[in-house]
Amino acid sequence: MKSEMTMTNIFKTSIATLAMLAGTTLMAAHAQVPTDGDLGFQPAATPLAEEVHQFHNLVLLPIITFISLFVLALLIWVIVRYNRRANPVAHKFSHNTTVEVLWTLIPIFILAYIAVFSFDLLYKEGVLPDGRKVSYVSDGTSTAYAFENDFQENRMVTNARHMEIYVTTPAGERSKLDGEAYTLEGLGTPEVLVSLDSAPAAGSEITVVGGRSRIGRGKFLDLFGEDNSEIATRPTLTIKATGYQWGWNYAYPDYGDFEFDALLAQKDDLDDSSLYLLAATNDIVVPAGETVRIITTARDVIHSWAMPAFTLKIDAVPGRLNETWFRAPQTPGTTYYGQCSEICGKDHAYMPIGLRVVSDAEFEAWVDEQRALAGMDPYFDDETRLADAADNSDAAQ
């Protein structure tokens, strides 16, 4: 038993060392912006991207290294042992059942082993975290409903944006309540009180959705005794990305559906010319730590929305909506770059994607700026802005 433990430890340590070596040699000297001579991935900016990197470092890289060395050894063996001088009279057999069974079965096992982890990751990138949901049936008079926040502090809902309230009438008509139609008390405490402005008709179902889910817990991480799972709210911001020849159009349906285009930023317009071909004329802006749903589609041909630091790539297909999500990095202040990743015509290489992570207060100011450009009233009033600024300084302490 003891020796078994030690063997497992040796195995774990050697795999970890291999991964670290691969990590440092391939991924050193990486900034958010790729530079000449870089190898490997951009640093992972989301919990799922970290898992994708671990999949590469702990599963794919060891397997492909072993296969390459094994095939090299076979080649050398054949060259040395069976050249004309060493082996003048060739064997004359047409098949070998044992070898044929082995070279069929072993690759099948290897592929199945890789598939277990791949499907796990594909599933996680395609299925949005769901938070928790509590339903009540209206008696026609009460307007106050309790929502139990999770008792783990880091899973509590602290921001009104992270809660949604739906009312389903007895006739089955479901609608999402506008933020004006209710007030929330006790955000960031174990019990949030939801007060509706008016009582829904008797028999209506009131559904309060909020809270956070665990994300990023891979099977192979359990295998290696590590758990890098983190917490994400259910998506609280939706961005619709529409690809076209040659640029991206982004819409923010949660905030009045304002939209803007992002084209290639010209060299002369950039402060930092090294960002040429990476920077777009407009960035997508998201608040730090927010769980964001990305919906993609296209106007003409197939494009693909890709963000390497988030290990996301999703096709944008005309007449069809695709969906994925990411949890934005927790610290504001970084811009990430991606590009169209489906060859879509002569200017395919000129469809960059910029994604800027900002603080809540900056996000709110930006949303209202975009709304003003679209001729809409501000969405956030001074009260929310101040409350969020206070939240941010609390979080910073």
Ligand SMILES: [Cu+2]
């Ligand atoms: Cu494209």
